[in-house]
Amino acid sequence: MQILLVVVGLMVATVVLVGVGERLRLPWPALMVVLGAGVAITPGLPDGFRVDPDLILPLFLPPLLFATAQRTSWALFRARWRTIALLAVGLVLVTATAVAGTAWLLVPGIAVTAAIALGAMVAPPDPVAVEAVAGQVRIPRRLVSVLQSEGLFNDATALVIFQAAVLATVAGDELSPLGLGVRFVAGAAGAVVVGLAVAWLARRVLGRLTDTVGRSALTLVLPFATYLAAEEIHASGVIAVVVLALQLRAGADADEAAERLTQTSLWNVVELLVTGLAFGLIGLDLRQVVTDAGDDLPRMLGHAAIVCLVVIAVRVLWMVAAWRILRRTPGVADAGAAPVTGREAVLLSWCGMRGLATLALALSLPFTTATGEPFPARAELVLIAVSVLLVTLLVPGFTLPALVRALDVDDEAEAEERAEREIVGRARRAAMATIQFEQQVRELPAEVGTALRERADRLAAMLAGETPSEDERQRIAMVKTMRDQMAQAQAAALAAARAEVLAARREPGVDPHAADRVLRRLDLRTVLLD
Incomplete structure (x- = not known):
């Protein structure tokens, strides 16, 4: 009963903070982080509150990925596949490698595979945070859609690296780069097949349902079923859910007006409550992490600060390099590529907000290895991941409006x-x-x-x-x-x-x-x- 009260309380607080954010013109994801920090220090809450790590990803990722993917289209992905591949695969790999090397040098006794798991946790920016933060500012939709597209597919790359690194750490094995590549390609291909198959089957079922409420309820269940089906055959559940959403949106009927309105309202509510609940849960877990750190907390925070600087520096260098390459390539602006100006490079560098993916991966770290020993440096890894989340979400969240005005990047609004x-x-x-x-x-x-x-x-x-x-x-x-x-x-x-x-x-x-x-x-x- 106490846990149920905590969950309900977090949802109520989410609704209240969204209203506060609208009045103060502040992004609500940043306020959710503040809420999580407040929950972490609130006395009287259950100290032993833990969410089963195996439930974190299936509970939180499918609905939010599905909600975000519905806002884009296949045509957009076809037009920008090069940019998406460079950001969702290339940048994630570089960030994960840089963070893993930094953690291996900083954290005493950490295994290489555990350091790689940390790199995968903090590498992917979050499309939900991008939409909620950047969507409230006059940023050109071209840039917002690039950030959203990056966030939809970079989770798949990070998840493959994370799961392989965690399994290797638990079993005491080594990672094979070739094996990772094969696993990613096979998992992506299998996920596309699953997503398309479920979308086809869903269309057949939806065609026989006449009740709008029943049709909306089915779309609420589909992301979870698709994610679980893909994971069951060792494919990427993330990509499968994104493909499902894109395919269902592509096959939408012009006469489904009432259904579109109903489902839009439904998914807005789901997205809001799930995100608020997730950031509240990180507060509960953070308190336990701080307790586990004990006297080592200052040292761990120092390591976290260094990792935060590495994450930011890698993104800045990547965007600057991309800008210098794209500005010499004719026609890239018309194709929707970004960044094509120095101002866009600065803005895209600043919009690398981490969010639910980092949160879910951090909470899903196992507590023990196959031998029953504690997972190496788990408390410090979670603390570093949460620190990256806080820095990359709070700082841009509260400074992005001023940055947009200073850069004057809203000239595409007309x-x-x-x-x-x-x-x-x-x-x-x-x-x-x-x-x-x-x-x-x-x-x-x-x-x-x-x-x-x-x-x-x-x-x-x-x-x-x-x-x-x-x-x-x-x-x-x-x-x-x-x-x-x-x-x-x-x-x-x-x-x-x-x-x-x-x-x-x-x-x-x-x-x-x-x-x-x-x-x-x-x-x-x-x-x-x-």
Whole structure:
């Protein structure tokens, strides 16, 4: 009962801190870290509270990866696969190697494999933290999507390294680089197959479910089932969940307006509560880690500070090198690559926020080896991982708005607004074409066609964020008298507009985030019409 009260209390505190963050214009993930630190020193909480390490990854990663992956698209990955590969694989490997070497030199008696496990823990930036922190600042969506894409796939790289290093530490074996490479490729290929298969099966089942609540409940279960199925065949559960989300989003039906609204709200709540609970749990575990450290705490904190500097320095050097290479490559900016300017290099370096992946991997470290001995330097490894999380999340979280203003990197905002207006224009043209067809086929009166076109114009203005005037409200009241004749034609026009936006979302070069914003407004309009 005491543990249940702690979990409920952490969820309530999460909701409260999100509201506080909105009022103070502060990123809520940074406040979650502050909450975790507060939980760590709160008297009266259970000292023996522990989460089974085997449950950490399956409980926390699948829902958050699924929620984040739904905000992107296959077209975006195809257009930016080089950048994603360099960040999600190359940067993770370099960071893990640098941190492992540093830890092996600093921590007395640590095994090489345990040091590699630490490197894998702190290497991957977190897409959830990036979206929550960077999404509240006027950062170009191109850069945010690069950071999100990096975060979706770097977890897979880090997880393969981490699991192999932990198994080697527990069994007392050595790591084989060739074996790691083969395992990563095989695990990724198997994960893609699992993700596509589950998506296909889910589409068949969803096609036979008519209840919106039941369909939403199924999507809530799918990430966990996909993750477990992939892990059961020794494939990457992370990649399988991401592929599942991308494939389900790619096959979305234009007529699923109410379902999209319901599922968006559901996943926003799930993402919020799971993240808040996770950062609260790190506070509980951190207190035990500090207790285990005892008199060695100052020395461990010194080592943690050095590792934090290494993590930051590696990312800065990598981004600067990438910028110098990309600026000499023609056409990379049009393809969405980043960084292409020095300001973007600084911003991407500063946005290497660690989050749930680092947290989950740190908590999932086993307590003992196969011989029953304590896992080497576990308390210090967890303390270092949490320190990296705190530094890379809190410092950027509270300073990013000032940095964006100083760098003046929001000059792409107008271009992004133009991209959204282009999608609105495509939706309007599709609606107008359908209205003209309906008027010809159904022989609607001329005044009905005129009213429909006026309503389509008002819809386009609403999608662009404009507020209707008083005269427009009066005209809306007059048009209601012809609702019976207009309803079917308007529903068809909205369906055509939604289909066009979904088609645009699948095209290379189209920002999925902009398309999703337009689609949400169309969905809301459709639900209100119903």
